[in-house]
Amino acid sequence: xxxxxxxxxxxxxxxxxxxxxxxxxxxxxxxxxxxxxxxxxxxxxxxxxxxxxxxxxxxxxxxxxxxxxxxxxxxxxxxxxxxxxxxxxxxxxxxxxxxxxxxxxxxxxxxxxxxx
Amino acid sequence: xxxxxxxxxxxxxxxxxxxxxxxxxxxxxxxxxxxxxxxxxxxxxxxxxxxxxxxxxxxxxxxxxxxxxxxxxxxxxxxxxxxxxxxxxxxxxxxxxxxxxxxxxxxxxxxxxxxxxxx
Numbered sequence: 370x371x372x373x374x375x376x377x378x379x380x381x382x383x384x385x386x387x388x389x390x391x392x393x394x395x396x397x398x399x400x401x402x403x404x405x406x407x408x409x410x411x412x413x414x415x416x417x418x419x420x421x422x423x424x425x426x427x428x429x430x431x432x433x434x435x436x437x438x439x440x441x442x443x444x445x446x447x448x449x450x451x452x453x454x455x456x457x458x459x460x461x462x463x464x465x466x467x468x469x470x471x472x473x474x475x476x477x478x479x480x481x482x483x484x485x
Numbered sequence: 486x487x488x489x490x491x492x493x494x495x496x497x498x499x500x501x502x503x504x505x506x507x508x509x510x511x512x513x514x515x516x517x518x519x520x521x522x523x524x525x526x527x528x529x530x531x532x533x534x535x536x537x538x539x540x541x542x543x544x545x546x547x548x549x550x551x552x553x554x555x556x557x558x559x560x561x562x563x564x565x566x567x568x569x570x571x572x573x574x575x576x577x578x579x580x581x582x583x584x585x586x587x588x589x590x591x592x593x594x595x596x597x598x599x600x601x602x603x604x
Binding site for chain 1 (some may be wrong): 489491513528529530532566576578580589590592593594595596597
């Protein structure tokens, strides 16, 4: 089925370890996003990529890096994980063409990351 | 900067009661989209509605209805005759719109409202 695929779904890291969260979409969307969700905080934007080859910081970028590998893939890297990065991470993509019927954003199912 | 405020954090109702979830937003843009998402206990984000800033018509979809008022910068969501399956976290969100392409840009979310519907 068309959509946004995130891997892994669950991960436990030790403080200081590094890892990359993978995200891929097959809808030919230009824009992709990484959000984190913490209890009582809603979803906060970490980084986004308006189009292939561009990336920009969101609200909470510290401690993260991203790579827009191609139009389909947008990865999020934690270079040295910290307990404060324990969260649920969502990847999303959006449609660039204006559409009355397409609501525009598709979210992945999330990655639950625990840093101990 | 854009901001979405969901002042209610937790609401508990008995099944069949009506419940309204409030959403107030701030933006300097004249063109924007407003959204509501549902996040059930399973964790995925479920799209409920998108509203364009130029369309202030209220919308009804089954037991769900939305009231958009630009004058008060509010986009409230009402569930009529609530059911246990409505128990979830509900997010209101706001997105910028590219002035030329009409494309969505980054979404700004409220902190969410946890709705519990008791049998």
